[in-house]
Amino acid sequence: MITGKTQLLGVIGDPISHSLSPLMHNAAIQAMNTNIINEQEKVDYVYLPFPVQSEKLSEAIACLANIGVQGFNVTIPHKQAIIPLLTEVSAIAQAIGAVNTVYLTENGWAGTNTDMDGFIAPLKVYDWANKTAVILGNGGSSRAVVAGCHQLGMKEIHVLGRNPAKLQQFLDSWQNSPLPINLQVHDWREINNLINHCSLLVNTTPIGMYPHVDQSPVSEEVINKISPNTIVYDLIYTPNPTLFLVQARQQAATIIDGLEMLVQQGAIALQLWVNRPVPVGIMRQSLQKHLGLI
Numbered sequence: 001m002i003t004g005k006t007q008l009l010g011v012i013g014d015p016i017s018h019s020l021s022p023l024m025h026n027a028a029i030q031a032m033n034t035n036i037i038n039e040q041e042k043v044d045y046v047y048l049p050f051p052v053q054s055e056k057l058s059e060a061i062a063c064l065a066n067i068g069v070q071g072f073n074v075t076i077p078h079k080q081a082i083i084p085l086l087t088e089v090s091a092i093a094q095a096i097g098a099v100n101t102v103y104l105t106e107n108g109w110a111g112t113n114t115d116m117d118g119f120i121a122p123l124k125v126y127d128w129a130n131k132t133a134v135i136l137g138n139g140g141s142s143r144a145v146v147a148g149c150h151q152l153g154m155k156e157i158h159v160l161g162r163n164p165a166k167l168q169q170f171l172d173s174w175q176n177s178p179l180p181i182n183l184q185v186h187d188w189r190e191i192n193n194l195i196n197h198c199s200l201l202v203n204t205t206p207i208g209m210y211p212h213v214d215q216s217p218v219s220e221e222v223i224n225k226i227s228p229n230t231i232v233y234d235l236i237y238t239p240n241p242t243l244f245l246v247q248a249r250q251q252a253a254t255i256i257d258g259l260e261m262l263v264q265q266g267a268i269a270l271q272l273w274v275n276r277p278v279p280v281g282i283m284r285q286s287l288q289k290h291l292g293l294i
């Protein structure tokens, strides 16, 4: 129940009405307050969507601090633009070049990025030493995926893109980053050669995302080369599964969908704000129900 003591959390973005974060976070907060014995145990928060236009970003985050907001998520188009407005930015957020989670400190707003940990959460059960990752796409989310593959101890990280200038920029950016990562970049068509010795194949492009549900980032020929030992991961969460994952499953590969990353990055952020373990299962279930998956 919201009372005079309830504290605010939220998400800023433009647009924001499509965000699944309020649903997932409020479900977790509500579950944490079920069966509590006394008031001290209450996780007294509510998580709200805050529509913030780009030209109002600086003013908006100052206002959020002024009205006592305790923390917030950041989504498109503010993930990069917010960095110079924060008093502290974690090394991982600097390396990724984007902030998705902001929390209050004595000195003001501090930013971090939970996408990398969200991405690797379902991969930690496997051994990645001496393994090769092939990452399709070199946009924003690809950066968290590259950092995640490095964190998992992958021997080789290959990033494929369609624009040579952007690929080169992507490569250069890691060389001067707080997390100097050894990776190789390739033209998109190199997938035909790389697929044979790849243990993890990740789609970070929007190819196959609703409404283009009949598209796959790779050809039938490439799909046929996927080994049953490969883990195929698609960051897209609608549809669920994507055509790419359906095709990979037909090759007996293990598949992971984008919903898990969404849930895990949110759970890590919520835990940071409320400073206690959070019900990840409830967060996952709330999204699965909302998306008609259960």
Ligand code: NAP
Pocket (backbone or CB within 6 Å): 115, 137, 138, 139, 140, 141, 142, 161, 162, 163, 166, 188, 204, 205, 206, 207, 209, 235, 236, 237, 258, 259, 261, 262, 263, 265
């Ligand atoms: P982004 O920054 O726009 O990057 C998209 C990348 O895909 C770019 O490298 C782009 O290439 C490439 N691309 C787009 N269309 C392509 C095509 N037809 N052929 C080859 N490459 C193509 O987007 P993002 O923020 O990384 O998001 C990408 C996807 O990940 C979206 O579907 C998003 O919903 C999903 N995502 C999921 C989560 C999660 O928690 N599950 C988190 C973040 C993102 P160019 O640079 O050459 O245009």
